[in-house]
Amino acid sequence: MSTFRGVDHVGVGVPDIDAAVRFYGRVGFSDVLFDYTGDVPGPDRSARVVMLGNPGATPIGPGRIKLVQVLDGDGPPPAPTGGGWGELxxxxxxxxxxxxDHVHRQLVAAGAESLMEPLAADVQPHDVSLDIAYVADPWQGKLELIEWTGLWRSLPGNPRAEGVNHVAFGVADIDRTRAFYERLGFTEMLFESTDFFDPMAPWYPGEPPDQHMIMMLSAQGGAIEPVVLDPPGPDCRGEWGHIGPFEFAVGVGNLEQGVARLRELGVDLRGEPQTIDVGTGEWRYAYFRDPDDLYVSLVEARY
Ligand SMILES: [Fe+2]
Incomplete structure (x- = not known):
């Protein structure tokens, strides 16, 4: 068992967490693993945080979703504007x-907006086929649906959304990001693309940029999809807890061991490791500094 266990969850800022729990419940994330209201040290905000698991999660869709509603200051920071996809x-x-196609139809019927109709594609260099579609959640967060038909034809059963397969994020230097996350266990490259993905063209406010993206897999947990755009577009990192997907966490079996390994690798922590009593157990995490200063943490799930 390696120290780092892939993407454990993605954090999503929402303005109305009860409505978001209902929406993501319809997307299959019906397990409330904890529901915490209070201080969140590290980012040092007061927030309500709900960790959602998907009972349909599989090894290829294992990740969870963490909803965050910032309660202090002026409430949830707004989503960064001016981007299309892949900005920092x-x-x-x-x-x-x-x-x-079935899950996409279901989500649209449930009120999500279609951002990309279902289509089939393949990615190189391993010639892996996939089915893909996009919707926006009710707060305009981009939610991709993918079936990696070229990896396996999915586990048997009814049409369903499983857990998180990967998180995409814009970076400044894709080689630097790849080297950094390889040391955190994302060692296998599933694909690399320097071709602009035409169905995304309508998402950009102006002329679409060039896209360079890769997907890096960990032996366990979700994958990462770093992207670099040329020209880079606006800085869309925003504040912690901003509306829309704003952070992700890498799973560890033991936080102290994970932190020790980060220190060995020369990775700086952002603040101290934290243990929060969430009633049903403990939420343990430590934010660390990645090459682009994204919001990234280690998490040990004791809930
Ligand atoms: Fe993606």
């Missing part, structure tokens, strides 16, 4: 799905 910051959550 977290830009999407991708769920693995069995029968993408």
């Amino acid at each position: 910051g977290i830009c999407e959550i991708c769920l693995h799905a069995r029968a993408v």
Whole structure:
């Protein structure tokens, strides 16, 4: 068992967390693992935080979603504006799905906006086929649905959205990001693309940029999809807890061991490791500094 266990969850800022729990419940995230209101040291905000698991999670769609509603200051910081996809910051959550077209239809019927109609594609260099579609959640967060048909045809069962397959984020230097996250266990490259993905063209406010993206897999947990745009577009990192996907966490079995490994690797922590009593157990995390100063943490899930 390696120290780092892939993407454990993606954090999503929302203005109305009860409505968000209902929406993501319809997307399959019906397990409330904890529901905490109070101080969140590290980012040092007061927030309500709900960790959601998906009972349909599989090894290829294992990740969770953490909803955050910032309660102090002026409330939830607004979503960064002016971007399309892949600008500096977290830009999407991708769920693995069995029968993408079916799940896409279901979500649209439930009130989500379609951002990309289902289509089939393949990625190189391993010629892996996939089905893909996008919707926006009610707060305009980009939610990708993917079925990696070229990896396996999914586990049997009814059409469903599984857990998080990967998180996408914009970076400044893709080689630097790749080297950094390889040391955190994301060692296998599933694909690399320097072709602009045409169905995304309508998302950009102006002329679409060039896109260079890769997907890095960890042996366990969700994957990462760093993207670099040329030209880079606006800084879309925003404040902690901003509306939309804003952070992700790498799972560890033991926080002290994970922190010790980060220190060995020369990675700086942002603040001290934290243990929060969430009633049903403990939420343990430590934020660390990645090459682009994204909001990234280690998490030990004792809930
Ligand atoms: Fe993606």
